[in-house]
Amino acid sequence: MDLVFNLGILLAAFPAAKVIHVSRHPLDVGLGCYKQYFAQGQAFSGSWEESLAIM
Incomplete structure (x- = not known):
């Protein structure tokens, strides 16, 4: 759900709610993917070069 x-x-539904928008630097996202082992579906994350190439 986005x-x-x-x-x-x-x-x-929650009129008093506060909204905080957070964004991450793309290199931080790539490093997070590279460090995380995914069982399937994210084969690019096993290689630092491939992780950077998709950004």
């Missing part, structure tokens, strides 16, 4: 698309509904 919360950005449901933000209006969430704010209507």
Whole structure:
């Protein structure tokens, strides 16, 4: 569920809620993928070069 698309509904349901938007640097995302072992589906993450190539 992508919360950005449901933000209006969430704010209507919780009118006093605070919204914090957080973004990460792309190299930080690549390093996180590289360090995490995925059992299947993310073969690119086993190689630092491939992790950087998709960014």
